[in-house]
Amino acid sequence: MSRMGDVLAGFHAAWEFESDSVLIRYERGLRTPKLFSVLGERRIPLAAIAGVTLEPGRRGTVVLRIEPRAGADPLTEAAAGQLQEASDPYRLVLPAERETLAEYYRDELRARMTESGPAAERFLVAAPAVPLSFKAYDAKASFDGRTVHFRWSWTGASSAKWKAGDQSFPVSGLNGVEWRSPEVFEGHLRLFRGEEAPMQADQDPGAVVFGLGYGSVHESLPFAAAVLAAVRSRGAPAVVPAAAVPRQDGRRRDPADVADRIRHLGELHRAGLVTDEEFSVKKAELLAEL
Known part of the structure; x- marks a missing residue:
């Protein structure tokens, strides 16, 4: 930038502008999204930026956002568009009076972005540091x-x-x-080990199932990103999007497993995370597998 080292501070984060990158430092606190607190800080090379936008926000704010290049950041590659807006690590929310700045x-x-293809050939943003761990519904x-x-x-x-x-x-x-939020x-x-057709996640020894209070975004997404970066570094294929994974709904399942899934579904329903209609439909689907 013409003024190297300048800092633009917003809600939950501050962006420091350097000649070849943007250093994002996330705040820590009760009101800060937990994912930001876990990430701490991230350096985004200019080569990893595909675009920059500035739009009106809510309640007297404006939002400055970086659009990362496809394939440049293991975190966004693993997230595959599933992050909620408030947890987007590339958004900087500012008071409206700072719009001119x-x-x-x-x-x-925009003036310093390098012209390059739409997708990066390798990750340009560092992956979350290891070791990492989290508790899922059915495993650690x-x-x-x-x-x-x-x-x-x-x-x-x-x-x-x-x-x-x-x-x-x-x-x-x-x-x-594959990370499904x-x-x-x-x-x-889910971890893919070959060309085998994936089975239900709760039956697949290569997958762990999340649930109410388990595998939260701020724990499981950095984990998935770190694994993805390690896989990609040895030339393996990229993450498989959740929507592309076929299901094997025709297989019969253990009655005890179906009962566990219905119990888990009931927990989500009582917590208000699943509607009455969704609960009825999914329960019927599970019972049909017996």
Whole structure:
């Protein structure tokens, strides 16, 4: 930038503008999105930026946002568009009276962006640091940078997972990662090991299931991003989007597993995360699998 080291402070974050990058420092506090607190700070090279926008926000604010290049950031690649607006790490919310200053930095960023193809050939933004771990509904997941470990929970894991035993997956044997947000029903993290057709996440020894109070975004998404970055660094395929994963709804399932899923569905319904209609439809689908 023409004024290197300038800082633009907004709600929950401050952007420091350097000649070749933007350093985003996230606040820590009760009102700050937990994902921001976990990320701490991130350096975004100008080569990782596809665009910059400035738009009116809510309640007397404006929003300055960086649009990352496809394939440049393991976090956004793993998220696959599932992050809620408030948890978008590329949004800087500012008081409306700072709009003129925000316009200046928007124009400066646009002027310095490098012309490149739509997708990056490698990750340009650093992945979350390892080791990482989180507690899912049916397991504890951990990653040390080389191997992903799933240790099943005796209260949540399906009989199929218990029969398979605790799992360890070296990065060298993985070719993809799928993260389905815990903020939707049937959220999970799945590891792809080959060309096999994926089964239900609660039956797949290569997947852990999220749930009410388990696998929260600020814990599971950085985990998925770190695994994805490690997989990509050895030339494996990119993350498989959740919407592209086929389902095998024709298989019959263990009655005990169906009962567990209905109980979990009921917890989400009582918490207001699933509507009455969604609860009835999904319960019927589960019962049909018996």
